[in-house]
Amino acid sequence: xxxxxxxxxxxxxxxxxxEHHLVNQFSDDMMxxxxxxxxxxWCNPGNSQEKRAEHFNREKKYGYEKKYQEGIGRFYAxxxxxxxxxxxIFDEDNDNYKEKTYDFDELVADDLDIIEKYNxxxxxxxxxxxxxxxx
Numbered sequence: 220x221x222x223x224x225x226x227x228x229x230x231x232x233x234x235x236x237x238e239h240h241l242v243n244q245f246s247d248d249m250m251x252x253x254x255x256x257x258x259x260x261w262c263n264p265g266n267s268q269e270k271r272a273e274h275f276n277r278e279k280k281y282g283y284e285k286k287y288q289e290g291i292g293r294f295y296a297x298x299x300x301x302x303x304x305x306x307x308i309f310d311e312d313n314d315n316y317k318e319k320t321y322d323f324d325e326l327v328a329d330d331l332d333i334i335e336k337y338n339x340x341x342x343x344x345x346x347x348x349x350x351x352x353x354x
Contacts, residue, residue, distance in 0.1 A: 227354075234258035236270055283337045288329055289319070 224230070235256045242250050252259045262269050281301060284291045289304075296302045308315040321329075338354040 232256065234260060236260045236262060236272070238262050238270070239264045279333070279337050283333050283340075287333055287336065 224232075233256065235250075235258075237250060237259065239261055249255055250259055280291075285301070291303060306317040308317055339352050342348040342351045342353055
């Protein structure tokens, strides 16, 4: 995150949102308000929906990845639309499915492409930020 911020000359964030179970060992020093960040917001444990970043993760995952990448999804997702498409092989066992395998470099390239598309798409609030991208 800090490399990204530095490379785009954005500046240090004023607030950080952290999960208690991930950084509680730093609560008395580094994660105390005023040390690294002027404001530190501690999210409730076990409630990932509370974090603001989760909304952006969901938009990337269920919007862009689903639209531009094949085979992306959660096999046990509640909604069938969020599950990956599977092709059944009808044979004597009748429980086989065709699974596409991916090379590591192909997966990394696909993910970097999706991140690029997500960041360079127009900002949602075009009235306030006309012509600007998310980045």
